[in-house]
Amino acid sequence: MLKNLLVATGLGLAAIGTAVTVNAAGSSEGHADAMKHMDWSFNGPFGQYDRDAAQRGYQVYKEVCSSCHALDQLAFRHLGDKGAPFFNADFPNPNDNPLVKGFAADWDVPDVDSDDGSAMTRTGIPADNFPPIYENEIAAANANGKAPPDLSLIVKARNGGADYVYSLLLGYDHEAPAEIAESMGAGSYYNPVMEGGVIAMPPQLQDGLLDYEGENAPAATKEQMAYDVTQFLAWSADPKLEQRKRVGFGTMIYLFLLTILLYLSYRQVWKNVKH
Ligand code: HEC
Structure with a gap:
């Protein structure tokens, strides 16, 4: 009786499991194919950003993405913070870091003329935020469709985090299914990684688009650039990840030692008590 019940429950669960899997695969077949699953260096309990990649990723952002996309949560000095791609122990204050100063100086930032109060732009300094790319959302949409x-x-x-961004950048090599192709207007592109399969961003990466400097720099293939810019954007979305993981590990060791200590004192305290 009990055995029958268990078997029946097991079968039921298995059936539900299959139904859920089939449904998930059926509804997003293109998406599932185009999603790439990478073994990111920053995953796992000891994960860290790939610093060289994140540095190259900044170059990709600057030379490619920054003509359309802003980074409004970041100031230039963040690039030189501890755990950031351009941290340098000789310059614990990132405002003094020559690389960071150089990056800031590559940008014009909005300011106000202190004499007559009119709007103006000046060369960036590390304390400035990354400037907006467009005047406002409407101008940004007008220039790009969205x-x-x-x-x-x-x-x-x-959803999908780093895998999503990486796959999206590389997701333009697929033929649009007829029903989607029909409804696509000018200025839209098929990309199965995007929800709905249609995106207003043209394909951005092609092999050799830019030059990576440095002796050991890899070739700028589109996979490499997608990987690098994703490392950079993963850092910008979670700059404290490495610090958090270190503290987490320290806490685990502390709790472990505390457990041993408590156990030993427990033995000591109850040593002469009969129980
Ligand atoms: C020519 C302008 C342009 C450039 C350059 C550009 N993008 Fe985009 N990007 C867009 C537009 C427009 C959208 C909005 C697309 C939409 O919603 O259909 C977008 C959307 C995105 C999205 C979000 C997609 C989503 O899920 O909503 C990501 C991620 C992205 N771009 C990454 C990048 C990266 C990384 C680069 C540099 C390698 C880059 N883009 C360069 C125009 C651009």
Whole structure:
């Protein structure tokens, strides 16, 4: 009786499991195919960002993405913080870090003329925030069909996180199914990683688009650039990840030692008591 019941429950659960899997696969077949699952260096309890990649990723952001996408949660000095791609122990204050100063100086930032109060732009300094790319959301949408979202937190903001951003950038090589192709207007592109399969962002990466400097720099293939910019954006979405993981590990060790200590004192305290 009991055995029958268990078997029946097991079968029931198995059936539900199959139904759920089939349903998930059926509804997003293109999406599932195009989603790439990468073994990111920052996953896992001891995960860290791939610093070289994140540095190259900043270059990709600057030279490619920044013509449309802002990074409004970041100031230039954040690039030189502890745990950031351009941290340098010789310059614990990132405002003094020459690389960070150089990056800031590559940008014009909005300001107000202190004499007559009129709007003006000046060269960036490390304390400035990354400037907006468009005047406002409407101008951004007018220029691109849809407003390019801010990228500072995008890795956290999308299901699939880093895998999603990476796959999206590489997701343009698929033929649009007829029913989607029919409804696609000018300025829209098929990309099965995007919800609904249609995106207003043209394909961005092609092999050799930019030059990576440095002796050991890899070739700028589109996979490499997608990987690098995703490392950079993963950092920008969670700059304290490494610190958090270190503290978490320290806490585990502390709790472990405390457990041993408590156990030993327990033995000591109850040593002469009969029980
Ligand atoms: C020519 C302008 C342009 C450039 C350059 C550009 N994008 Fe976009 N991007 C867009 C637009 C427009 C959208 C909004 C698309 C939509 O909602 O259909 C977008 C959307 C996105 C999204 C969000 C997609 C989603 O799920 O909503 C990500 C992530 C993204 N871009 C990453 C990048 C990265 C990384 C780069 C640089 C390698 C880049 N983009 C370069 C225009 C651009």
